[in-house]
Amino acid sequence: MRKNGRVTSEPANPPAPARPARLIATDLDGTLLRDDKSLSERTVAALAAAETAGIEVFFVTGRPARWMHVVSDHVHGHGLAICGNGAAVVDLQGGPGNHRFVKIRALSREASLTVVDALRTAVPGTSFAVERTGGIHHELTYPPLHLDPAASIAPAEKLLAADSDVADQPVLKLLAYHPELAPDAFLRVAREAIGDRADVTRSSPTALLEISGAGVSKASTLALCCAERGIGPDEVVAFGDMPNDVEMLTWAGASYAMGNAHPDVIAAASGRTVANNDDGVAIVVERLVAERLGGRAVQGSTPDESA
CATH class of the missing domain: 3.40.50.1000 (HAD superfamily/HAD-like)
Structure with missing residues (x-):
């Protein structure tokens, strides 16, 4: 129904462990x-x-x-x-x-930079956020989708720099947003571009991807x-x-x-x-x-x- x-209503024959x-x-x-x-x-x-x-x-x-x-x-x-x-x-x-x-x-710094480069090439117009253990950092063009103030705003490459003020905080995931693509289409293109270098998924109704370390x-x-x-x-x-x-x-x-x-x-x-x-x-x-x-x-x- x-x-x-x-x-x-529940299925007539729900599964049991x-x-x-x-x-x-x-x-x-x-x-x-x-x-x-x-x-x-x-x-x-x-x-x-x-x-x-x-x-x-x-x-x-x-x-x-x-x-x-x-x-x-x-x-x-x-x-x-x-x-x-x-x-x-x-x-x-x-x-x-x-x-x-x-x-x-964690998602390594090297893998993070590789992902950013791959998506910038495959899907121009993509903007990024970096989720670290201490908070979120994002690019100027990344939309504030939640009421979650950024700890800093800069290009992804700078946010991931080895000399960043928060370089000691592990990267938990990258977020990639595109203002025009449909969510599932963005996911398909991103998975093809990134391959096995990281895990890519989505949970938002918008074209917002969540990128974790390979196998995570x-x-x-x-x-x-x-x-x-x-x-x-x-x-x-x-x-x-x-x-x-x-x-x-x-x-x-x-x-x-x-x-x-x-x-x-x-x-x-x-x-x-x-x-x-x-x-x-x-x-x-x-x-x-x-x-x-x-x-x-x-x-x-x-x-x-x-x-």
Whole structure:
């Protein structure tokens, strides 16, 4: 069933992990968060119930650590998040503004400069931002897409210079913006131009690309974190809505595309839930917790909301 063009009911036969779920990996924007960037009471309760039942919850996002205040009050235990599309694992337990980097998978200066040169040649008119552990730096022509003041404004080559004032801060990702190309077209051209020198993805509705080190993605960093805990992919349930979630959804034993998801995400996931504004993640998590508790209902669910 659809409402306003979005799926509003779960699939008849939703997937289940091959083994009982031990970890939930969820994207934030367009997935766990509503469009107004809030967390519903139902979602907060479902995540808390999962942690109480012994299922770890990992927030896996393209956001930088400094934007994690939206969930830092709801970490319920481990307090870890994978940020920057896998470039950093962050401990959120200190609260907003007090995060700690646990793991960093940086994009090297040399690779960054190679990417900038390749995209300037292949797609004239591209502007860049450099996301470092201490903040964002961007070119004058790069649009301020978020209320996030730049630490400095200069050409990308200068921002990446070895003698930069912030050269000691690792580069987590580059952002590349084009004012005219369609988002998916820009992604295709950029991947062809860059090849295997870096990982390129997107999560914005605009022509904004996110570029990480080669082999760095939500999936690869999640796999590292799970291996450290003795958790296999068949014990992971993942949720996402945009192309930067595709690898994670493919890697996880069970995965859900949101009702508002990009077509590539729907194709990659093993199942589908309702849209982010309709508590799509919470509906599935409530069922996972009920299964773990032997069929007992989770507070907050009703027969017409959870299968």
